Amino acid sequence: MTHASVQQPLAKSRALSEMVVDRIWRFFCSVRAAVAEIAILAVLVLAGTLRGSSVPQAIADLFPVTAPVVDRWYAWDVFRSLPFAGILTILAVAIAVCTINRAPGIWQAIAHPSVTTTHGFLRNAETSAVFAAPMPADAFASQLETALRSRSYRVLSEERNGEIHLYADRWRFSRLATFPFHLALIMILAGGIVGATWGFRENEFYIPEGSVRELGYGTGLDVRLDDFSEVYREDGTALTYRSDVTLMRDGEPIQSGSMTVNNPLTFGDIVFYQSGFGQAVALKVEDSAGQVLFDDALPLGPFQSKLNPDAPAARMNLLPAGVALSVIAPDENPANAPELDTLQLRSGEMFFMIRPLGADSPITQPIGATVRQGDSIELGDLTLTFVRERRFSVLQIASNPGIPLFFAAAVLLVGGLAVTFYFPHRRVRGIVSTSADGSLARLAPIARRDWSAKRVFEQLAVEIGRQLGTDPELHVNEPASSSTGLGQSVRPSF
Amino acid sequence: MEALVRLSFYCFAAATIAFVASAACYLAYAVGRVRLRQRTLATSAGTTLVAHEASLEPAALGVGRFATLLAWFGVAFQAASILLRTVAGGRLPLSNMYEFSTTFVLLAGVVYLLFERWYGVRQLGAIVLPLVVAMCGYVWLLPADLREVNDLIPALQNRPLMTVHVSLAILAYATFAVAFAAAVLFLIANRWHVSWLPSPDLLDDLGYRAVTIGFPAMSLVLILGSVWAYRAWGTYWQWDPKETAALFTWLIYGVYLHTRSLRGWRGSRSAVVLLVAFGAVVFTYFGNYVFGGLHAYGGV
Numbered sequence: 001m002t003h004a005s006v007q008q009p010l011a012k013s014r015a016l017s018e019m020v021v022d023r024i025w026r027f028f029c030s031v032r033a034a035v036a037e038i039a040i041l042a043v044l045v046l047a048g049t050l051r052g053s054s055v056p057q058a059i060a061d062l063f064p065v066t067a068p069v070v071d072r073w074y075a076w077d078v079f080r081s082l083p084f085a086g087i088l089t090i091l092a093v094a095i096a097v098c099t100i101n102r103a104p105g106i107w108q109a110i111a112h113p114s115v116t117t118t119h120g121f122l123r124n125a126e127t128s129a130v131f132a133a134p135m136p137a138d139a140f141a142s143q144l145e146t147a148l149r150s151r152s153y154r155v156l157s158e159e160r161n162g163e164i165h166l167y168a169d170r171w172r173f174s175r176l177a178t179f180p181f182h183l184a185l186i187m188i189l190a191g192g193i194v195g196a197t198w199g200f201r202e203n204e205f206y207i208p209e210g211s212v213r214e215l216g217y218g219t220g221l222d223v224r225l226d227d228f229s230e231v232y233r234e235d236g237t238a239l240t241y242r243s244d245v246t247l248m249r250d251g252e253p254i255q256s257g258s259m260t261v262n263n264p265l266t267f268g269d270i271v272f273y274q275s276g277f278g279q280a281v282a283l284k285v286e287d288s289a290g291q292v293l294f295d296d297a298l299p300l301g302p303f304q305s306k307l308n309p310d311a312p313a314a315r316m317n318l319l320p321a322g323v324a325l326s327v328i329a330p331d332e333n334p335a336n337a338p339e340l341d342t343l344q345l346r347s348g349e350m351f352f353m354i355r356p357l358g359a360d361s362p363i364t365q366p367i368g369a370t371v372r373q374g375d376s377i378e379l380g381d382l383t384l385t386f387v388r389e390r391r392f393s394v395l396q397i398a399s400n401p402g403i404p405l406f407f408a409a410a411v412l413l414v415g416g417l418a419v420t421f422y423f424p425h426r427r428v429r430g431i432v433s434t435s436a437d438g439s440l441a442r443l444a445p446i447a448r449r450d451w452s453a454k455r456v457f458e459q460l461a462v463e464i465g466r467q468l469g470t471d472p473e474l475h476v477n478e479p480a481s482s483s484t485g486l487g488q489s490v491r492p493s494f
Numbered sequence: 495m496e497a498l499v500r501l502s503f504y505c506f507a508a509a510t511i512a513f514v515a516s517a518a519c520y521l522a523y524a525v526g527r528v529r530l531r532q533r534t535l536a537t538s539a540g541t542t543l544v545a546h547e548a549s550l551e552p553a554a555l556g557v558g559r560f561a562t563l564l565a566w567f568g569v570a571f572q573a574a575s576i577l578l579r580t581v582a583g584g585r586l587p588l589s590n591m592y593e594f595s596t597t598f599v600l601l602a603g604v605v606y607l608l609f610e611r612w613y614g615v616r617q618l619g620a621i622v623l624p625l626v627v628a629m630c631g632y633v634w635l636l637p638a639d640l641r642e643v644n645d646l647i648p649a650l651q652n653r654p655l656m657t658v659h660v661s662l663a664i665l666a667y668a669t670f671a672v673a674f675a676a677a678v679l680f681l682i683a684n685r686w687h688v689s690w691l692p693s694p695d696l697l698d699d700l701g702y703r704a705v706t707i708g709f710p711a712m713s714l715v716l717i718l719g720s721v722w723a724y725r726a727w728g729t730y731w732q733w734d735p736k737e738t739a740a741l742f743t744w745l746i747y748g749v750y751l752h753t754r755s756l757r758g759w760r761g762s763r764s765a766v767v768l769l770v771a772f773g774a775v776v777f778t779y780f781g782n783y784v785f786g787g788l789h790a791y792g793g794v
Contacts (some may be wrong), residue, residue, distance in 0.1 A: 035752045042745035045738050052735035053784040079733045192731070201729060233645060240651065262652040273728040398728035406730055410717045417713060421706035449760060451699030482614050 028097035037094060041087045048078030092189055095182045106175050106421075115158040115167040117429040125444035127454040129461035129472040134438035137164055137340030144441055147464040154430070166430040166443070174423040181416030187409035194434030208280035208392040212248065215397060219270065222248040226256070228277060229389045241275055243393040259395075276394035279312050281327055281350055281388040293318055293382070299392040300329050307351070308341045321382055322361035323354040329389075338344040341473050348373045350386045426456060498582035499643055505575035506596055510630040512568035513603070517627045520619030526690065558616040562607070565623060569603040576600055583643040588660040589650055591782065595633045597661075602626050602668040605704075609672050613700050615692045620709030621675035652722060659718040662711045663740075669708035670747075670775045676701035677768035684762055696780035698761060701768055702754065705747055713743050735785035739778040746771040 027033055050056055051074060057444030060070040078084055078273050122128055133140045141164040145155040153168040200217040207213045207225045215221040223245055230241035246256045247267055259265040265272040278301040285294040300312035313328045330345040343351050367379045376385040430443035443461065447453030458474060465472040525647065535543040576597060579587040587593035602708065606622040609615070652655055680697040682688065692700075720730035750767040753759040 031752055031756055035749055035756065038745055038749050038752065042742055042749065045742045045745060048733065048744060049735050049781075049785075051736040052733075052738075053781070055784050079738075237647065239645060260651075264725065264728070271728060273726065275727070309729070396728040400724075403724065403730070408718070410720075413713060414710060414717065417710045421710065449695055449698070451693075451695045452703065 010157075025097060029101045034091075034094055034098070037087060037091050037267075041084075041091065044078055044084050044087060047073070047076075047292070048084075049076060051076070073265065075457065085185065088189060095186055098242050099179055099182055103179070106178075110172045110175060113156065113167055113169065113427075115156045116160055116165040117431065119431065119442075121429065122431060122442045122444045124477060126448065126477050127457055128442055128444035128475045128477075129457070129465075130475065131441040131443070131465065131468065131470055131472050132435065132439075132442045133441070133468065133470055137162075137432045137434045137439040140439040140441060141166065143468055144430070144432065144443075144464065147467045148460075150467065151460060151463060153426075162434065164432040165431065166441075167427070168430075169425060169427040171423040171425055174419050175357050175425050177416045177419035177423075179416070180412040181420065183247050184409040184413035184416065187405050187412070191402035191405035191409065193402070194405060195400040199398065199400040199402065201396070201398040201400070203396055204275070205395040206299040206392050207245075207395065208282070208299055209390045210282075211392075215270075217399070220249055221270070222251075223248075223272075223395070224248060224253075225393055228393045230277065230290075241274065241277055243277075243395065245272065245395075268420045269401065271398055273396040273398070274393065275396045278392055279329055280289050280390040281314070281329065282390050283323075283327070283352075284385040284387055285318060285325070286385075287321055288381040293320055297392065298327060300327065307353075308343050308345075309418070310336055311343070311345070315358055318354075318382075319357070321354075321380075323363060323380065324357045325384075326353045326355070327351070328353075343370070345353045345370060348389075352377065352379060352384050352386075354379050354382065385405040424453070427452060428457065428460070449479070495582045495643065498578050499641065502575045502578035502582065503641060505571045505578060506599075506630075506633070509571035509686045510627070510634070512564050512571060512629060513599070513623060513626050516564035516619070517623035519534065519557055519564060520616065520623050520718055523558040523561055524617040524620030524691075526688075533745050561619055561623075562610065562616065565603060565607055565619065569600065569607065569627075572596070572600040572603060579643065583645070585653055586657050586661070587643075588656060588664075589644075589646055590640050592633060592636050594660065594664065595629055598664045598667060599626055599629050599633070601661075601664050602629070602671055603667040603686050605665070605707075606672055606675075609700065609704065613692075613696065615696065615700065617671065617679060617691055618675045618700070622671055625671050625675075648697050652725065654738060655718060655722045655725070659715060659722060662718065663715045666708045666711035666715060667775055667779060669704045670713065670772055672773075673701045673704035673708065674772035676704060677772075679767040680765045681762060684765075694761065700766070701765065705750060705768075709747050709751065710746070712740070712747065716740055716744060736778070736781060738779045739774075739785070743771065743774040743778045746774045 019244055056070045056073050062065045130146070131140075133143075141157060144166065145157065148155045148166075148168045151170070153170045154172065156167045158165045202215070202217070205213070205215075205223070207223055207481050209225050209228050212222050212224040213221055224247075225242040225243060225245055228242070229244075231239040233239050240260055242258055242260045244258045245265065246253045246257070248254060255267055257265045259272055259274045261274050264274070278299060280297045280299045281295045283294065284292065286292050294316070296312045298316060298487075300314045303313045303315045305311065305313040305326060305327070307328055308331055310333055311328050311331045313326060315327075316325045317323075318325055328343060328351040330346070330347055330349060331341050331343075345351055351368060351370050351372050353366055354363065355366045356363050363380045369377050369379060371377045371384065371386040373386055373388055376383055378384075427446040428443055429446065430441055432439055432441040434440075443457075445457035447457065461472045461474060537543055546681060576587060579593070579596075587597060601724055603626055606619065606626075610618065618716045633666075646653075646656075676697045679691060680694050680701065683691040683697060684694045691697075716737075719740070723732065723734075724730040746767070750771055753764040753767055770786065
């Protein structure tokens with residue numbers, strides 16, 4: 001085999017790999033593909049949104065044949081699904097690739113724009129302005145440049161074939177604003193990943209008044225609820241509720257503070273939020289030897305008992321005693337389904353029930369009884385004392401190291417949008433040439449189908465004419481799709 | 495306070511009447527008038543032939559001016575209504591659908607009139623004002639107890655954030671309504687070449703300009719909503735249905751902005767995207783009726 005024949009397959013495979021990379025690169029740079037990706041993401045977001053509504057069920061009720069599809073829809077956790085993560089990943093890659101691809105061209109347009117143009121471009125532009133002056137072309141071009149600069153335009157000029165080509169632009173750096181905006185989108189995604197990976201969130205941290213609970217998550221912190229208070233309006237709705245807590249480490253208090261809804265408590269990068277509250281019961285459980293198995297408060301509400309589904313209830317496993325303890329409070333709304341209330345508890349009473357737990361449980365059947373506040377009762381081998389009613393506070397506790405990324409992204413996103421939309425890059429091209437009466441200058445904006453840009457140019461032309469003491473002749477080439485159907489028209493400025 | 499609330503409602507009623515009249519005038523102005531002509535022709539046989547012809551012509555300019563005047567009256571009355579309710583409640587009226595919708599009526603009127611002034615396009619009112627009237631009708635159908643001024647529930651007790659977040663949402667929706675109207679008119683003007691409608695390029699630009707106000711406003715709505723969620727609930731994004739519906743709307747307008755740089759998409763196709771996007775706005779606006787989640791407070 002010759003060296004040349006070995007080279008050919010290598011060359012072919014290199015060409016193939018380059019072609020593949022080139023195709024992939026083009027795909028990620030394609031605006032058309034980006035539109036499709038955003039649209040797919042929007043559809044998935046819509047699917048996830050509707051999943052949290054009654055709309056799919058309404059569809060199933062109207063069209064029973066769709067019921068299996070609707071069931072799968074409700075069961076599909078869209079926002080944690082592979083397609084959703086996939087489209088976000090594709091979009092993030094597309095943003096990065098597109099940015100890398102566009103950056104050189106945008107910088108070229110900013111730093112080294114092409115100055116020369118053609119008479120054909122100026123003649124066929126949708127709007128153009130013609131200025132005449134009884135002076136040589138270079139003097140007239142100089143005056144035009146001064147007038148443009150007075151309107152904050154950067155002006156570049158180049159002489160070619162005895163004519164002076166002009167390029168003027170304003171707010172050229174605004175073209176860069178697209179990059180912080182798109183970067184912000186990636187930063188938001190990154191912030192979410194950082195938060196999910198290195199942060200934590202406890203959604204329902206129940207803590208009764210006077211109790212201490214361990215926070216966990218490797219923080220080494222304990223939380224003690226010193227006091228809970230709420231204020232109600234005349235109509236019975238809650239106005240505000242507040243938790244006074246002390247944070248402790250190794251049994252020693254390190255920080256105390258209060259929190260209400262919308263006013264969280266911060267400790268380092270951990271934030272404590274007031275979420276809700278409810279009723280709790282302080283009780284004491286002792287075994288037959290007098291050993292205390294439980295002496296604390298138990299939040300009522302997270303558990304629902306069949307003895308009265310409406311009543312706040314709690315359940316706790318007492319492993320040393322081999323029993324599960326259920327505690328049920330009086331019904332909060334006796335008028336609602338009273339037939340379900342098998343206990344008929346009065347204010348100041350609690351119902352305790354123990355059930356067998358495990359094969360070694362000392363009891364074989366559930367044993368229950370009603371107890372008044374302050375009283376004790378024996379159930380099996382256990383003595384249970386209903387000490388008093390209390391409240392508990394429900395906190396949300398979170399640590400999110402991705403938050404700084406999010407806030408930085410927010411600033412970049414809004415800033416990028418504002419600059420892109422409100423300081424658009426305006427560009428004007430022109431040629432100044434010698435005429436029989438002196439010189440003629442024709443200017444036109446780079447503004448295809450951009451009504452605002454054309455209007456800005458017309459105002460600029462009028463202003464330049466005022467400065468130069470000459471009225472411009474404005475030419476309008478209406479596109480074929482215009483409603484008037486007119487062709488080129490000339491109108492004087494005013 | 496009750497007197498102020500009642501007076502506020504009377505001002506809203508007056509605004510409704512003004513907006514209804516204005517919408518009628520804008521429609522008449524946009525549609526034009528039918529002019530009937532009769533011509534008598536003499537035939538070679540010595541008889542006469544009477545011919546009738548009808549032509550569609552633009553309406554008198556005075557109709558359009560009257561429409562604008564009525565719209566300004568509506569805005570003035572509605573502003574008074576909002577002001578009175580603000581004084582009564584000690585805060586901007588933004589906490590339930592009644593307050594949100596009445597504030598939307600005001601902002602939609604203001605935003606439309608500003609665009610009318612900047613662009614000199616009155617025909618847009620034929621679409622925006624009926625939308626405003628429809629929203630007034632919706633407000634009239636709301637339960638009367640929503641008109642009472644109540645204290646904020648604990649979850650809403652962050653006045654700076656609530657004011658800015660909700661106000662920006664209303665501003666975004668109002669500008670998107672103008673963009674929707676521009677898109678509808680664009681499709682009509684582009685299809686039928688009605689001589690007294692603005693040029694398609696102008697309408698395309700107007701729709702785009704409206705979105706350049708609404709899209710950043712919507713972005714801020716999402717950002718400030720996230721900031722508030724972080725402050726109140728400990729996380730800046732919970733995939734709550736109202737959050738994701740707003741994100742869906744934002745994405746559709748993102749699609750629109752990208753289509754404007756696509757060859758062959760600028761014009762009719764991007765106008766259609768604007769129509770779809772406004773559908774997303776309506777979905778997000780009224781989503782409270784079908785969503786559960788964290789935004790389902792305020793009693794609708």
